[in-house]
Amino acid sequence: MPGTDQRHCGTLIVGASQAGLQLAASLRQSGATGPITLVGEEVHPPYQRPPLSKEFLAGRADFGALALRAPAFYAENAIDLVSGERVADVALSPAGPPGSGRAVTASGRELVFDRLALTVGAAPRRLPLPGAELDGVCYLRDHDDAADLRVRLTTAGRVVVVGGGFIGLEAAAAARALGRSVTVVEAADRLMARAVAPLVSEFYRRAHLRRGTDILLGATVAAVEGDGRRVIGVRLADGTRLPADLVLIGAGVVPRTELAERLGLDCDGGIVVDARCRTSDPAVVAAGDCTVRPHPMTGEGRVRLESVQNAVAQAQVAAATLLGRTADVPSVPWFWSFQGDLKLQMAGLSAGYDGQVVRGEPDGEQFSVLYYRYGRLLAVDAVNRPADYMAVRKALGRGATIDPDRAADPGVPLKTLIAAEPDTAPAL
Ligand SMILES: Cc1cc2nc3c(=O)[nH]c(=O)nc-3n(C[C@H](O)[C@H](O)[C@H](O)COP(=O)(O)OP(=O)(O)OC[C@H]3O[C@@H](n4cnc5c(N)ncnc54)[C@H](O)[C@@H]3O)c2cc1C
Structure with missing residues (x-):
């Protein structure tokens, strides 16, 4: 070389x-x-x-x-x-x-x-769609993408977001808050399907609808359509046409x-x-x-x-x-996704859960879902309930649990329920 x-x-x-x-x-x-x-x-x-x-x-x-x-x-x-x-x-x-x-x-x-x-x-995962090279088809991974998108959002009236994952929904919320007409097209039958439980997906679908964003589930984009240079819309596999001045593809990485x-x-x-x-x-x-x-x-x-x-x-x-050493680094994963005023905070990994406890009222836009496996605490998704998120993160960090029967009462602070894992809990 x-x-x-x-x-x-x-x-x-x-x-x-x-x-x-x-x-x-x-x-x-x-x-x-x-x-x-x-x-x-x-x-x-x-x-x-x-x-x-x-x-x-x-x-x-x-x-x-x-x-x-x-x-x-x-x-x-x-x-x-x-x-x-x-x-x-x-x-x-x-x-x-x-x-x-x-x-x-x-x-x-x-x-x-x-x-x-x-x-x-x-x-970003590029979708090999006809028309994907048209001006107005965007991705969002780095500063240059975001700066370009921010400028385009000042003039785009109709925005189609392809992909109902975290980034697509966050961008949809931002575009909607700027007054744009926004449609999210998601191929799966629910939003953020890789990361959250069906109940949380459904909450977000309804919450985005309430804020004026259209959500199409089980919908696949077949092509991006243009006037030869610029995007004018997307065509779905079932033939539906959605007009758009801006198409943001958020199909994972x-x-x-x-x-x-x-x-x-x-x-x-x-x-x-x-x-x-x-x-x-x-x-x-x-x-x-x-x-x-x-x-x-x-x-x-x-x-x-x-x-x-x-x-x-x-x-x-x-x-x-x-440096030839070993590091003692906390291993509890945590994540957040702020979609407009909806603050989702997650701790732990819920994959493989066999039970869940819902605290609070999804309709009130303040609730948490705690995930369990064999009665052992795995993870939390907390929407506008930061104290629940912090308590579960703390419990998981200590290898402790939270009694699922008592966790359902939203009036009892979760941090007061953190207890040592019973010896009988099977290994995960
Ligand atoms: C829009 C957006 C929103 C997000 N929101 C959240 C969030 O709310 N919460 C959260 O926890 N995470 C979020 N994430 C994810 C988080 O940003 C990433 O997990 C994190 O940036 C990963 O860091 P990284 O250093 O591994 O990779 P990256 O941040 O992807 O950095 C990799 C860098 O390597 C450079 N590079 C690659 N190949 C080469 C090469 N051959 N030569 C030189 N340079 C190279 C790339 O240009 C890039 O700058 C978000 C990500 C995006 C894009």
Whole structure:
């Protein structure tokens, strides 16, 4: 891999966002003294993505407020941040120390590294629809997407959102709050089906309808239609036509495994890592949205988590691994999705639940669902009930439970019900 410009990177972290920045910061906090190079494809220094579909899109936050660290942080911590450079190729040195090698960027810079971390995240899933290339068909993953969308929303009258997951619904809420006519088209028979129980999906369907957003379930987009240049609508598989000036596709993400594949690392719907964030080459670590990892609460099976909490926690673990240590990082996953004034907070993972307890009144837009398996607390989805969310997060963090019979009474604070898990509870 010949390069025109060669630099010695020490630890090379590819991907400068939530996980990459945390990894660099954790290395320094843990006393790493060698050079650290953080390379990112985006021209912007690392920033928070969650507000892009919320406050930023709604015009309530400017990009400057989203920076993850102040500009001085990088120099103060001797982190060499290289922005606007995509790592195009990477190879390990068979004869060198484990984990060492060379990478080359798209602009031809050669990066020689002693250790490698992949924090390359995920890219929006592109739908191969006829008309998908028309002007006005948008995705939402990074600042440039969100800035473009924000401008388009100032003039678009009719918006179709393809995909009723978190990002699609958050963007729909923002567009609706700006007074746009919004229709969400979801192929599944309920909203956010991968993440929440049917009861929560139904609550959100009704809540969005109440706010004037149309929701079509079990509806598949067959084509985006245009006037030759610009989008004018979408056509559904059943022939229905929905007029639109703007089509936002929120169909999930695809983990960016291309560099890992070049390195011959195991990938299976993400870069496969173990509990210490080691890839199938134990000298190379990976963290964040690009990874599939052991279930954080049971250690069994593999999951891919797309959340700030996971990116940060895995990055802390990966930093410790690079330093030859083990990290004691809290393993309870948590997540939030703010759709306008509806604040959904989730802790734990509800997959595999066999029982649920509903606290409060969905009609009053303040309720929680606690999920159990064999009577053991698994997770909570809390809508506008932050105290319930905090209590369950605390209980799960302590390996404790909350009595399902008493949890149903919304007048009893959940935090007063946290109790040790009975010894008889079967292992998850
Ligand atoms: C609109 C939106 C809203 C969200 N809302 C929430 C929320 O409410 N709560 C929550 O917990 N999570 C939310 N998330 C998810 C959260 O932002 C991600 O889980 C988190 O950003 C993952 O961090 P990461 O560093 O693993 O990956 P990313 O943030 O995807 O960063 C990966 C970085 O690597 C760069 N990169 C990739 N390949 C290369 C390469 N070859 N060379 C150089 N650079 C490369 C990419 O350009 C990118 O900047 C949201 C995400 C989006 C897009």
